[in-house]
Amino acid sequence: MSARDADVAVIGLGTMGSMAAWRLTGAGADVIGFEQYGVAHDRGAAGGESRLFRTAYHEGSEYVPMLRRAREMWVELTRASGRPLFTPTGCLSIGLPDIDPMRNVRASIEEHDLEHETLDPDALAHRFPQHAPAAGEIGILDTAGGMLRPELAVLTAAVLARTAGARLFERTPVLAVEPEDDGVAVVTAERTWRARRAVVTTGPWVRELVPSAEVTPKPIVLTWFAPIDVRAYHPGVFPAFIRDTDGHHLFGCPVMDGVSVKAGVADVWPPLTDARELTRDLPEDAIAPVMRSVQRFLPGLHPSPIRHEVHLDGYTADRTALIGPVPGMPDVIVLAGFSGHGFKMAPVFGSIAADLALRGGTGFDIARMDPARFPARFAPGGGAAPAPADH
Ligand SMILES: Cc1cc2nc3c(=O)[nH]c(=O)nc-3n(C[C@H](O)[C@H](O)[C@H](O)COP(=O)(O)OP(=O)(O)OC[C@H]3O[C@@H](n4cnc5c(N)ncnc54)[C@H](O)[C@@H]3O)c2cc1C
Secondary structure (H helix, E strand, O other): OOOOOEEEEEEOOOHHHHHHHHHHHHOOOOEEEEOOOOOOOOOOOOOOOOEEEOOOOOOOHHHHHHHHHHHHHHHHHHHHHOOOOEEOOOEEEEEOOOOHHHHHHHHHHHHHOOOEEEEOHHHHHHHOOOOOOOOOOEEEEEOOOEEEOHHHHHHHHHHHHHHOOOEEEOOOOEEEEEEEOOEEEEEEOOOEEEEEEEEEOOHHHHHHOOOOOOOEEEEEEEEEEOEOOHHHHOOOOOOEEEEEEOOEEEEEEOOOOOOOEEEEEOOOOOOOOOHHHOOOOOOHHHOHHHHHHHHHHOOOEOOOOOEEEEEEEEEOOOOOOEEEEEOOEEEEEEEEOOOOOOHHHHHHHHHHHHHHHHHOOOOOOOHHHOHHHOOOOOOOOOOOOOOOOOO
């Protein structure tokens, strides 16, 4: 056996990798980490200024225990770092009461006794006139919801990991991860590193190192709109929101930059076969759907965006992440495929990565996230068509 460089190598220091490095060092592990770009860069899944945090969950009530723990961790991290990582604005879900997302929101509330306010159509129109009403729609305000600062959160976790002794190498792409007799070899252009275990958190790029991972890279377009009266969209009066109406899936956050509201729609661009194909130049017709949604549902915003960004996330066919040992490679733990809704739980996923790498198990229920659950690769443009993206 060759001498080891560290207990654990973390590959990809974006959302999940930075949190994993932080939690691993917190558990006393000797950590090395590698990022192909700089920490908190804007080409992956962590860019775009803000992320919605919700506990009453459109995607299913089974996430609530993780979401509750995540909220505690965000509050702790915000306090400990002195940085505004989490802003408790609440999160408003809007839709007809009997659509699946709203049923799941109610199930989350009922099964887990979550604090909330239910707004009937009149109360919704009166309390949040920024949202144009549609017949019969209600609002459910998740009072534990809010918004997160993704770039700052990634940077904070990486700084904390470094302060605790992690050696994190930026602009250092990993070329291969290879199992060895009693550990893993991590190959970079400069040298090969050895660790007891590897945590692969390379997001939309995951198939380059773990070809069996059933993850498809998919662009998400974000757009920012200037309000006619900016005072009506500040965090104190305008919660983060998510809305499903007549096939429109619209989400957004209050003003954070003093001038604009972020609003986005799902599924504007088709999936990519390779994350490196991403172009960040947006054809004009790609913005048209969000402009239509904003014009209809947020009439207090000028309907032409003042800026846009294109980011990537990795999607699985069932929109549930892959978390666990790579089939056939027990010392390589993969966390990928967060399918448009993973950021809010990132500190918990970091803890789970540390649990799996150091103890071989976790107290969180991750059975449904087993990386071995897909019998065949999810083909971009084929197979099961993804449902609208979550956030
Ligand atoms: C625009 C957008 C909006 C979203 N909104 C929300 C929201 O409101 N709420 C929510 O909860 N979730 C949201 N999500 C989802 C969430 O942000 C993602 O699920 C999450 O950030 C995924 O993190 P990740 O660690 O898998 O990927 P990333 O954060 O992209 O991390 C992967 C890292 O690996 C690095 N890497 C890749 N290959 C290599 C290599 N070979 N060597 C070294 N480094 C490598 C990359 O450079 C990158 O830094 C959104 C996603 C997007 C894109």
